[in-house]
Amino acid sequence: MSEFQKSFAKSKLAKLPAEAPMFDTIANPEGIREEDASSASSVSSTGTLMPSPTRHLFARTSSRFHSQSSTWSDFFAQELFFPEQLDQIHITHHVYLTPPTGSGPLFVLHHGAGSSGLTFASCTSEIQKILPKAGFLSLDARGHGQTTMTSHSKPLETETPSLAAAAHAESESEIELDLSLETLSRDLLFVIRQTQAKMGWENLPDIVLVGHSLGGAVITDLAKQGELGGKVLAYAVLDVVEGSALDALQSMEMYLSTRPIRFLSLASGIEWHTRSRMIRNSASARASVPSLIYEESEPTDSTRPWVWRTNLSATKPFWENWFIGLSRKFLDSRGGKLLLLAGTDRLDKELMIGQMQGKYQLQVFPEAGHFLHEDQPAKTAQVLVDFYKRNDRSALVLPPKVADMQAAAAMKKSDGTSEKHGVLK
Template sequence: MTDGNLFSDMMRKNLLESLNSKHDDDEDEEEEEEDEEETDIVGELNHKVWSGSNATDRDSRFNVTNGFEESHYQLEEWTAQTYYQPFQSESVKPVIFIAHHGAGSSGLTFTLLAKELLRISKDSQVNSGDDLDIPGFFCFDMRGHGQSKFVETVDCRDYSIQTLCVDFINILGEFFARNEFDTVKCRPSIFFIGHSLGGSILTKILKEDMIQNQFIKDCIKGLVLLDIVEEIAVKALDGMQGYIDHRPKSFASLSDALQWHLDSGLLHNEESGFISIPFLFSKRVIEGCPVYEWVTDLKSTKPYWKGWFTGLSNGFITISSRIAKMLVLSNHENLDKYLTIGQMQGKFQLVVFRNQQNSQFGHFIHEDIPNKVAYSILDFVDRNDFTRPKSVLHHDEGTSQRELIQKLNAKWGVKK
């Protein structure tokens, strides 16, 4: 969850204000006193408890089945933890979503989104009475994140965007090889989904035509970016160091970690947190007590921050027109120059979820409101994958696609 501050001005503002307010009165005191104050804050956050439960009982609530088939992809410097929900189709052109998470997160941030994509597709199949395709979903933990592991003999913490792009291309190639799509004459329609940094990585790969395998390239139909705008992301980097310095270094339980994410505004959906939060932390036992520490060392990524988003917006709108593009934002509409021009020229589809109460969702929009995001993505697929029958939103033959979308937009507060 930690890249919420990194890439959203709203998230950064909310979290830094809540944390820094505890330190405003101590700005002129000595460093030792500041350290003591930070310790008090960490202690306060670490020892929040859920009434009527002990630490062991609380943490057992996080044993939630994610619904994915899990496997390891052995790369040169690290082993990638992958998650796959296979497609259910007799078609030779099934839809598969391939998702890339952001900095400090993990592949399981997409769990509820994948479940909603599956549920909506199955409901559509039942409602239509036709044997419609059920799409697949693949994601993974990027290097230094989640359950992925570096090779013991290698001490490489290279988080440059170029390296992260190569990582993804290698994983993508391995995914295709393991499923033998070309051998079984199955040509899937691939739609990339990238959240925050993940979106920047996918944009760079497609803009610079970095995928060399022609079969794989021909399968890629679309790119969906979740809550990422270059100008906002670059500005948010200015506060990243302060965020890292002031966030709790550890938690006494996973319940405390989840509550901190909810209290700070990084996450708004407790259900999703039960699935995604455990994989952000590693557990140690100190003097008989469990301690949960962050898996990802965000400080080690600092040398690469500046390069993560450079050229993102222009790159996004200039990706080949054969690849459909959609940008999904949470509750702000701060498009920079390139995105504004691109939107006016019809280069991409824009979905903006608005919520004036600012309490339902935030930067992790796919975790906070997975149902709404899933509907938007499936509509995007229906509009842009001409190899499959239109299915997801055609519940009423008397209602046109445009009319139905307008109704959904009005209900959810979506502006396109």
């Protein structure tokens, strides 16, 4: 190859994205429009594109595809379980925690519907590379991940549930699941306060709230309540806005019917997420997918014993409740505001007006899907760190108050007069 050809090749390669998707886009099923598929992603944290059931998603792959999963300890310092009794229900809230050091901020992270706290695993790892003092608190919402619910007649679990994976769906199937926005917002505040008590913090660190999809609605609601006072520096909403989310409700049930109900193995579940481009980064998928599915102890289909932890269809009664009024709350709440989207087509009228008025920061990742923080963890991390630094009050050097300047001038004048008359100080 000539020097000219080498130079030409290098220039072309340099323009390729740093995190190129592994698989080509999979077509939508017949009868589902592209815009419906895109809109559906704003309601559910299960992807941007709808996989076709006719594609061979479980075909043998080349040896370069690695489906070995990661563990939570690869990304967080510890996991905590906070038991709570509410009426006839015992809840054991599960969170992942990396405490901040020094004056570092605490990023409080809330996932979307059907996801878990580990959806932020890769992103938090990238944030720590840039901002080593930062801490992270990422919870599993009720009905998700390892947060469990049992009836009053069963004993309260205070330790790590030994059979959480097998018993998760079975224990909650008998309980009416409350996933209203008010309840999820209350749960988030509860785990923040419990973490403060557990860690012995006299005061909370400065907090940056970050929420993806449904989580964006939850953290915005908490910011609007003002329960955490001035400790909330800012809040960031990832890929959800009120208008497109409400429009997507019409296609959500059809979308859910297209994804598989069962998987052959954990590796098959990870592979399905990457092949269908639900998650476009294989490393992120290996970190987050293991928390989304579990192996049944007594499977109804022994050939495919792995099933979803969260029944998204059961969340339908709460879909509108999550997103109605989101845009107004986002614009009106106190603190710095960031909206990070996978496409500008997701903006509704109210947010367009707010953006033109400079009421919030807007960042778009057109190369990413709905799970933009998993598809592009390094870029998302950089945006979040820059966002924090712009709102970090400790970095501000405020000018002296006028009254203080006048007092200092008067003191200086007084000292001069005293010296002139021979008064010793």
